[in-house]
């Protein structure tokens with residue numbers, strides 16, 4: 330309403346000036362009173378954000394090295410990422426690095442905020458394309474397909490304990506030279522949840538963040554498992570059980586949740602929204618892009634075994650959010666790897682009553698999305714076919730799909746309900762962003 334009225338005056342420039350002035354005003358207030366937290370803005374986080382801003386402003390070179398950006402064009406993008414509304418002007422060498430002249434001399438403050446090439450956000454709720462382009466690649470579709478083909482045809486040449494979570498799991502060496510974590514479900518719903526979550530990730534367009542996963546039936550007499558017959562005897566695995574093989578990835582390291590979610594017990598979570606990114610460097614923003622997908626994914630699958638389990642542990646471990654996040658690791662190129670999704674969809678849906686008090690606030694704490702992910706969610710909402718599409722993909726991709734079975738009708742409905750809720754939440758974020 331307000332927006333339309335002002336636009337009706339034919340005075341768009343005035344609107345931009347007002348918007349910019351209010352942003353500047355807000356920001357200078359925060360600078361002037363760093364110790365005064367806003368609503369839902371914990372003291373500690375306020376301090377560290379200002380610290381981040383200072384670091385980002387004085388030492389962009391350091392973050393740039395961490396990102397490993399090679400070309401000058403990339404450096405320009407990097408600088409663009411650093412520049413947020415209300416931030417001090419860039420150092421004078423900024424333009425010269427790209428070999429381009431600076432844009433014609435519009436006085437800086439009159440440039441409309443939304444047109445700064447700089448913004449890591451577009452349309453109020455989507456990560457910018459420049460930022461998304463910085464996200465380190467995960468497992469490509471080709472690489473995944475070729476590993477799955479090889480792993481399905483390979484023999485398991487050894488099984489080792491350790492390195493793959495629960496004591497019932499094993500690290501397998503395959504005859505093609507690759508390795509895989511073999512997960513044996515104490516309960517078959519764990520393997521089912523793992524496999525279905527994996528294929529849901531494809532449906533959402535985020536599968537590159539998950540290590541390739543295949544199902545296998547353990548048969549000591551069958552060709553694939555024959556070389557490890559002795560080890561199988563000592564494993565207590567049931568003959569004929571279906572296990573999952575997830576590609577082993579070297580040199581993964583721990584991931585601590587971004588400051589935004591380092592809630593303390595009893596505190597409300599901050600919101601990941603366009604207005605809350607000040608002071609974050611490019612590496613942090615690139616990581617948040619991946620986290621925004623992760624939180625949607627974990628909400629849809631009701632996976633309680635990641636950030637949510639950390640939030641739960643806050644009750645007895647006030648520093649838990651400063652520790653590694655369960656089942657989330659970082660690849661050597663910096664990309665996040667969403668590991669071990671066996672709590673998703675089946676087990677998670679059975680325990681909704683217990684975990685949604687954590688899952689829901691986490692979802693609501695995210696108001697920035699990858700546009701492609703939001704589009705998938707919108708389509709699945711519009712066509713009301715989330716479970717049908719998941720079943721189709723699962724059957725197409727996984728030869729053992731029929732063995733483990735699919736979601737029950739009730740679970741399929743829960744999936745659709747959660748898709749609908751995520752879609753509604755995205756619309757809510759959009760409306761909120763438009764009203765600012």
Ligand SMILES: *[C@@H]1O[C@H](CO)[C@@H](O)[C@H](O)[C@H]1NC(C)=O
Pocket residue numbers: 579580661
């Ligand atoms: C993992 O780290 C080791 C030791 O730093 C290194 O030799 C190896 O090449 C790394 N592997 C990969 C796949 O990055």
